[in-house]
Amino acid sequence: MRYNARMDVKQQIPLSQFSTMRLGGTAAYVLEIHDRFAIAAALAWAKERGLPVIMIGVGSNIVWRDEGFPGLLLVNKIKRFEEQQEDDENYYVTIGAGENWDEAVARTVAKGMTGIEALSLIPGTAGATPVQNVGAYGQEIAQTLVSVEAYDTQTGTLVNIPAIDCAFSYRTSRFKTADRGRFMITAVTLHLLRRNPQPPFYGAVQAYFDEHDIHDYTPQALREAVVAIRRSKLPDPATVANNGSFFANPIVDEGTLSQLTADYGTVPHWPAGEGQVKIPAAWLLEQAGFKNFHDPETGMGTWPAQPLVLVNEHAAHTAQLLAFKQQIIDTVHQKFSITLEQEPELLP
Ligand SMILES: Cc1cc2nc3c(=O)[nH]c(=O)nc-3n(C[C@H](O)[C@H](O)[C@H](O)COP(=O)(O)OP(=O)(O)OC[C@H]3O[C@@H](n4cnc5c(N)ncnc54)[C@H](O)[C@@H]3O)c2cc1C
Incomplete structure (x- = not known):
């Protein structure tokens, strides 16, 4: 129990709080991960006890079984927002896996960058976006993702996986298929552009622009259109499961x-x-x-x-x-x- 106390592992926690559908049994152990270098110790702790491990963000794409999870649930809370490089055209940013995705989108949009603004208001964390190659309103993360930083449970090392090796296609990637559960994602690096998004836009977005007489297609305008459309069509998981x-x-x-x-x-x-x-x-x-x-x-x-x-x-x-x-x-x-x-x- 030495690691247990130091690592603040919680026991017998209802999984309903880790799914926006608010259903599911009990997790035997739950640990928040705030630092990428804490993952190795957490895995060693689980290994000593013969426990399976799952890493999650906030559960907006998870349905937990009623039987619960008899292992260690790692909740990714890794924060980071590191601007790597920028010039007149390009902008590279590394975002911690535990960052709220929409807040990260808002930050890049505020800087005038295009590439992920149509993914505004998608619930969850930045680290989960490559898992199912999140997409909406004509953009998907595969289009701007440069690399995924992850702890590889097979080799016990931190690795950088270039986008080309992520096996992205519609709503899927290697993280959801061949390598499900292998990589604990710690950050994503994106390449965005300092310019306006280019038409043609997704039908509903263009209709919003026309209706509101918007002709200056800035990243902020596209973000606002997507937020308005999503709010009119989708329930807020904070209030509706x-x-x-x-x-x-x-x-x-x-x-x-x-x-x-x-x-x-x-x-x-x-x-x-x-x-x-x-x-x-x-x-x-x-x-x-x-x-x-x-x-x-x-x-x-x-x-x-x-x-x-x-x-x-x-x-x-x-x-x-x-x-x-x-x-x-x-x-x-x-x-x-x-x-x-x-x-x-x-x-x-
Ligand atoms: C109202 C609503 C609207 C949505 N709209 C869209 C949409 O428009 N487009 C879209 O693509 N999705 C959409 N989603 C689905 C969801 O928001 C995304 O899949 C999101 O990326 C999940 O983030 P999360 O942090 O909640 O991940 P979780 O639900 O916690 O995890 C999802 C999967 O990723 C894995 N995972 C999560 N974080 C990590 C990590 N750091 N390392 C390794 N594995 C990890 C988990 O094990 C699990 O397999 C929507 C969901 C809701 C509730």
Whole structure:
């Protein structure tokens, strides 16, 4: 228990406080990490006790199982905001993994930089952004990320992983797939540009600019547009328990799209690589009858302004969320023969 006292490991903590869906069992041990050099000692502590380890940010993309986590949960609180290099065009910044993402975006926007302003208001930490290659309104972190600094649990060293080695694609990376759990991310380095964002903008953003007669497309203007659009469509996880979009937008081949168009008329979609299109999962949910849907049995519902956001209205157990989720997946599959994939991670 020597390390325990020194490292302030807490015991038997409800996992609901580490998920914006506010569900889940109990974590056996929880430790906040404020310094990248504290990770090795924390892992040694867990190893001595034969415990599994998971590192998280604030749980805005996590659903915890009711069974809980019998290991050591590391909550990343590493703070850092280091401007590496800047000139008339370029700006490089290293951001600690535990920094609040939106605050970091605000700081770069205030300096007039473009690159991440469309990712404004995405809940969570900077360190989690590469994990699912966060994206919104036409930007994704893969476009500006230079490298990820992480503690490699396989080699026991701090490493710098260049973006090209992160295996980024739509809402995923090596941190979520082949190397899940291997790297404890301590910082991200981004390359932003000192200029205005360039049109064409995402449809909803352009509509906002037009409606508000905005023609000076500064990073700040784009940030404000995105913040306003998100506030009008998405619930604030501080007051409404949710994990944002619960399903990824499915990618289907053009043959499937033709069939859907024949059956349902106009089907919203956008290109997703050779012969493939992405269909908004929100449209599928609406067509399947889940718009503004409230299920008294599970205590779950869909957010009125955006059915893709499942909200915990009064569910007490993850099993209820999973039952609701399955009901949606089955109904959508029956109607469209498309299988929706869950976006937030079910842990452990
Ligand atoms: C209302 C709402 C809106 C959202 N909108 C969007 C959106 O527009 N676009 C989008 O892409 N996402 C969106 N999300 C999802 C979520 O905000 C992002 O995935 C975010 O990056 C999660 O950050 P977090 O700190 O909460 O990570 P967590 O939920 O704590 O963790 C997510 C995953 O990353 C891992 N992880 C976290 N930090 C580290 C670290 N330092 N080292 C190693 N692994 C780590 C965890 O183990 C877990 O696997 C939304 C969520 C909500 C609630």
